[in-house]
Amino acid sequence: MGRDLSLAHGQEIMQSGNSIDTAAKPEDMLLSIVESGIEQVPPEFIKPPHERVSRLDSEGPHEQIPVIDLAMLDDKGAGKRQVLAEIVRACEEWGCFHLINHGVPAQVMDAAMDATKRFFALPAVEREKYRMTKIGGKGYGQAYVGKAKDWNDRLFLTDFSGEEEPNPDRGCAFSYDLVLTNPPGAQEALASYGEAMHKLVQITLALLSEALGQTPEFLSSKLPSLFGTVLTHYPPCPQPDLVMGLAPHEDGGIFTFLQQSNVLGLEVLKDGRWVPVQPVAHAFVFMVADLVQIVSNDRFKSVTHRALAGPIARTVMANFTATVKDAVIQPAPELCSDRNPPAFRSVVYKEFLKYLGTTDLHVHRLEAFRLRQ
Numbered sequence: 001m002g003r004d005l006s007l008a009h010g011q012e013i014m015q016s017g018n019s020i021d022t023a024a025k026p027e028d029m030l031l032s033i034v035e036s037g038i039e040q041v042p043p044e045f046i047k048p049p050h051e052r053v054s055r056l057d058s059e060g061p062h063e064q065i066p067v068i069d070l071a072m073l074d075d076k077g078a079g080k081r082q083v084l085a086e087i088v089r090a091c092e093e094w095g096c097f098h099l100i101n102h103g104v105p106a107q108v109m110d111a112a113m114d115a116t117k118r119f120f121a122l123p124a125v126e127r128e129k130y131r132m133t134k135i136g137g138k139g140y141g142q143a144y145v146g147k148a149k150d151w152n153d154r155l156f157l158t159d160f161s162g163e164e165e166p167n168p169d170r171g172c173a174f175s176y177d178l179v180l181t182n183p184p185g186a187q188e189a190l191a192s193y194g195e196a197m198h199k200l201v202q203i204t205l206a207l208l209s210e211a212l213g214q215t216p217e218f219l220s221s222k223l224p225s226l227f228g229t230v231l232t233h234y235p236p237c238p239q240p241d242l243v244m245g246l247a248p249h250e251d252g253g254i255f256t257f258l259q260q261s262n263v264l265g266l267e268v269l270k271d272g273r274w275v276p277v278q279p280v281a282h283a284f285v286f287m288v289a290d291l292v293q294i295v296s297n298d299r300f301k302s303v304t305h306r307a308l309a310g311p312i313a314r315t316v317m318a319n320f321t322a323t324v325k326d327a328v329i330q331p332a333p334e335l336c337s338d339r340n341p342p343a344f345r346s347v348v349y350k351e352f353l354k355y356l357g358t359t360d361l362h363v364h365r366l367e368a369f370r371l372r373q
């Protein structure tokens with residue numbers, strides 16, 4: 001690659017482990033290929049055998065990821081202590097959990113998901129009007145991992161190019177930069193969703209801080225938050241065993257909230273085994289990302305995850321929280337001691353993103369920053 005990576009490109013790479021080909025022709029977009037009526041997967045999507053997964057691998061009884069219920073927070077005493085203890089356990093053991101009663105209204109979630117599905121159901125010529133024109137920019141594009149393409153198309157609602165300065169009036173650079181005039185009502189639905197998600201992000205930053213035994217402002221004072229949303233559509237695949245919806249990776253930001261349609265596909269790695277995440281209506285899948293693993297001094301784990309393709313279309317709204325390019329990322333001194341020395345070296349976020357964007361690795365990329373004792 002070798003090109004200079006801006007925050008946004010790096011951020012996209014960091015978020016999903018992918019880069020974007022802005023030069024793809026309309027007929028190259030996966031949805032257009034699928035809509036042309038294929039019975040076989042085109043060669044550019046076929047993964048080498050060692051990167052393929054059979055759905056059968058994931059069959060059988062599985063533990064489910066933990067569920068955390070924010071309704072318990074109403075009780076400021078025992079209820080809150082229990083929520084914090086559950087967050088600690090989930091973030092240490094899994095790096096992820098389902099969050100329920102999180103305050104984002106069900107109808108807001110449904111309207112946003114409906115808008116997302118309606119976008120991907122637009123005629124190709126309408127989708128093309130939103131084509132991404134620069135790396136890391138907003139718009140309609142494809143994700144790539146390694147040599148073979150992943151089986152998805154994506155719509156970036158947020159500009160991750162780093163060329164736009166955070167706008168404090170909109171709350172830590174929260175902005176949906178893409179203006180969707182089609183499908184009708186999508187813009188309004190996604191704007192309401194973004195506002196509600198932004199509130200949830202602030203609540204979560206405070207809860208994670210307290211779960212780490214610190215003040216509610218702890219994480220936001222170390223890492224100014226930037227929030228953005230990417231819509232991902234995995235079209236039905238005629239040969240799912242040959243492809244990957246989204247190759248294994250960890251997200252490179254602070255944390256991620258996923259809202260998924262009611263179709264299996266997301267899997268998380270736990271103790272060396274892939275665990276399918278059964279969709280839970282109106283829950284978010286919360287995932288710890290790399291920066292929390294570093295700041296927590298290796299206590300909370302950035303979860304490795306992947307998405308399988310399947311015979312049924314699947315749609316996911318990924319809400320990423322990252323930070324500003326000049327933020328210094330390091331284990332918090334408050335969380336280090338002589339007996340628990342810093343596990344990672346300090347790095348400026350833009351340098352971290354540059355590394356994520358240039359390494360061939362997609363998993364365990366944090367290891368490059370680990371200090372060996």
Ligand SMILES: O=C(O)CCC(=O)C(=O)O
Nearest residue numbers: 015016258266307316318
């Ligand atoms: O499809 C999913 O559930 C995972 C999406 C994801 O991991 C990402 O966009 O970074």
Ligand SMILES: [Fe+2]
Nearest residue numbers: 015016250251
């Ligand atoms: Fe991800």
